[in-house]
Amino acid sequence: MTRPQRQINWVVLTVLTIDAVLLAILELFFLPLRLDGVLLPRAGDVPLPLSVLLAMITTPLLVAKAASLGDRRLGIIPLAAWVLTLLVVGVQGPGGDVVLRADWRALALLAGGLLPAALVAGGKLARPGKAGR
Structure with a gap:
């Protein structure tokens, strides 16, 4: 892979990670919708x-796109950013408020985002091929 292509991949990975953080915040704040x-x-x-x-x-779309950027292990980065943002903002929240309430919707959000994305990441990592590709 050429150097400009690697730089573009890192920019795309950064954008995907920022997108994961913003989506986690959006999903968290709209979780109590009734x-x-x-x-x-x-x-x-x-x-x-x-x-x-x-x-x-x-x-899962963010994880799949990040895993397709070269090294398949990169798919874990947006997933980790999503989970970390969800837990930090959900537990500590803006101004110390608890945004992630202890009810079934919080568990559904964690499971709904984490499990399909983990399955996609595992599927990408399990494919045979060159190491680090």
Whole structure:
């Protein structure tokens, strides 16, 4: 791989990692979304964790793209950034607030983002080929 290509790959990896951090914050803050008539229509005050669905779709895509940049182990970087951001912002939050409440939605967000992305990362790492490729 040429030097300009390596530099472009590092820029793309940096953008993917920043995207993972921003998505984790967005998913975390929209996790308590409810059908309560304030932001969404009123439908019995039912929780509507759309951010779990967003995490299930976007996190594996970020991991797959990062793993395709050369070294397959690079796919773990956006996943680690997503989990670290989710835990740090969720537990300490802005101004010391606890954003990640201890309920089923928090577990669904962690599992929905982490498990599919870990499966994608494992699938990329398990493929036969040259080491470090």
